[in-house]
Amino acid sequence: MRADRAVVAGTVVLLVGTSVAAGPLVGLPLLEPEPADPGTGSVEATVADPPARVTLEATDFGAGYDLRGPPVPVTLSEVAGRPYLSYTVAVPALGHQTTSLTVVEADGRMRLTMTPSTLSEAAVDADSYEGRVAIHAIDDDGRRVVAETEVTVEVRE
């Protein structure tokens, strides 16, 4: 048997063998345990300094406007399981609302970010809008408000 053939055969045996070893018959604990469902557990969160403004920024390529909120500093304590924090920005005058979910796993301070959301170009015609930012915690106790504030939505061309 040539050496290169032996190497290939060995690789095949290794891959298949590992699959079987990690399987129900042998049960080698190779994989991480299945994490808890997101949104379960518990968390205490406080927001000292909620944002005052978010922006609607004209995007490149004429793809409309991006609604972006700044990262929000959040202090977490008593984190257990995999609770969520949600970051919601709503612009009622445009009938638009976006929510970004972040799973938190450890105590301490973090910066909660949101995923920008795109609005149609035609909808945006004013220089600024009234908006609302809400931070929710979602865990075993359900969904509760951590911070909620009125913001100015600034339109930037």
Next chain:
Amino acid sequence: MRGRGRRLARAVVGDRYGAIVLLAAVATYLLCWRVGILITDTYTVANTLVAVADGHLFVDRAVYGPGLRTPGMGLRDGQFYGRNYGQVMLALPVLAALEAVAAVASLRVALAALWGLSIVGLARLVGREVGRPALGAYAGSGFAIVAFAAAVHGATPIEPAERYLIALQLQTMGAAALVGVFVYRLLTRAYGTTVGVAAGLATALATPVGVWAQFPKRHVLVTLCAVGTAYLLYRSREDGGVDTRYRALAYVPVGVAAWVSAAEGAVLLVALLVVDVPTGGRDVRSIAAAGATAVVAALPMVVTNYLVTGNAGEPPRTLSAGGSGSLAERGSTSTGADGGEASGASGDAGGGSADPTAAGDTGGSETLDAFVGAVEFLFELLWRGLRTLLREPETLFVTFVRGGYVAGVAERDAGEAIRLTVLEAMPLAAGLVAVPVVAARLDLRERAAAFRRRPWPRPSALRTVDAFAVVYTVALLLVYLPRLPVHASLTVRYLLACYPMAVYGLARLPSVRRVLRERTRLCAATVASALLVGGQLLVLYQWAIDATMGEAVQTHALVGLATAGLLAAWAVADGLGWRRDRLGAVALGLAAAAGAAFVLLAGLWHFAFVGPRALPLW
């Protein structure tokens, strides 16, 4: 046993190069694979697989999605019925294999092993072909073990409930890889290995076939049927005569396509009949064999129709009265853009919804009426398409050339401009603008003289396939044009089968073949360096501007259009006699790389919302 397996492999992939195309495609698809649902009507198909695996056609468990009332689900006599039963039935062997593997091994680790094995196999085959078998074996093994370890490290087990979806996704990925294989086999027979391999790889990895490989919709399967028909049609005319066996076999994929989606099967049948009947000769045995095969191939569809709708001529789709899916839920909502529910008007091509007046008749004539109604409906669709083409030619522009932010479409795509046109998604197609130039420069007078000669000589195998490709593409376009541009389509998915046909068209251009043969290395080097350098620059740029999904996709669109422009300019110039083969190799390479970059980044990055990656490397 070993001999039989080898024969089966040979029947599917043809030869070693076919295996290279298959493994390259599979390895890439597995890397980009996300276990999840992109479009809401996939919930319906996945739950239908759950039902069929339970042993019945009606759907009673919603393992996926918010419940049983998902787009495309039909209701009859108080019971829910799914759609795409052909796709579901053909996924059963995959599901059985998955269950078997899961009984003895960890499914997640086994998927990582499958990926590693595809890498080893690919490296070995390539090493052997380039004369460095030992290097291929060592490098492939080393890379596969590292990749396998990375994929397994930190991974979590796969929930048993995910197996149905995984079976469907593996099935579509296999089908997409086979699309590349059959393009390779067809073009290798016609033009030799270099052109064949390049075309096969380009189809699987640089066109939207690669993007849709992991999304279990009907499109990839129907595309495989269309390409399979083209291949078998070619084989049937290869030796100047008509080979009855292959001619009859060409009708088998039509039946399979109809089982997956009746309307798509009907379009394919029309295209095949239009080309096969006038050119196939009048030998009664040959015609009888083809007709009998067509009938047998249609049987699974007819039986399924009868069991689901109670009428052999009415496909399951008629129960749900349309209802195409939209993108699966994301965080954002806008008024007037509620996902999920689709109006009848935007539904998938109904596929033979018979004239309602036929309902009063009884028994067999009801079935007949349904078939007649289906034929009428198909012509009605084609006619509607023609009308749209004449009245709203601008639809062609936003479908084929530049889309950007189309308000009515983006509104239903979660507000994002995540839609590419045919050219943006497959810049290689730009080379086809040279077809009229090349055709016009052929000696027209001689052609005309040949045309007047009677009886007409039998068209060559390639001309037969040309005719089939053109008729099929036009028919598909006419059927879907009135509904384009449409949301949740990303890369004009309704026209997915046109992309391999475009690759075929490119390979028919003498200039493209010349460049591929004489500048093979430059072409391959361009693809590699453009992907490695340009692809990374693209990633850096999109990361730097913190691109939203729409912006990211539109960056790809503009890059695609730029490379398409270069390719079109070269192709036309070459057609006019201005020879610059090195430029041609670079243009082809760049266009292919732009298409491949979207295939890779779409799965790895842009469409992350679909779900977690099957192989969580990082």
